[in-house]
Amino acid sequence: MRKNDKKLDNALRQTLTEVCEFALDHCEGYQWISHTVNYNNFPQSLRITCMFKDQQSADNEAQQGQLLQMIVNRLNSLSIQLKKPKQQICFESE
Template sequence: MRKSDKKLDNQICKTLTVVCETALEHIYGFQWLTHRVDYQRFPASLKITCVFTDESDLERIRMQHEDTSLRNLISEALADIGIQLANPEAQIRFDSEDACEASHQGNWARRLG
């Protein structure tokens, strides 16, 4: 990773940490989020995964349109540091601890890889 990539990654991490803290306070069932990126294809390669406790939490946030609110929160926070997501619906996804446990025995690195 180039020095400029590392600097940008640090900015993304700080920004997403603030989003995570906000989501933990305001969205029931939200647990954590992470990102993956290939800086050779940035920003199109930026993928953010928001993790909830279980599938019922995911269904609830979709029914209450909190998924849209969380996507907007992430997109706006990234825009504040100069990163525009071309396709937030594809670049920000939702998952659950239960789904990872069921299909990947809780191995998030394998699931996200």
């Protein structure tokens, strides 16, 4: 991983941690967030997964769009713009 990739990854993890803390308090059934990325194809390769306790909670949050919009806004503040946020951010259940 290049030095710039490490800096970007640290900023990305910090931002997603902030989103996680918000979601734990405000999104019913929310459990955790994770991401995968290939920095050779960034930001197109960025995938963010929001995990919920059940599929109904995940579906409800996906329909409301509050968490998705928050993630997009936070990434924009880092100058990371997702071309297809609804495909790159997914809501799943365990």
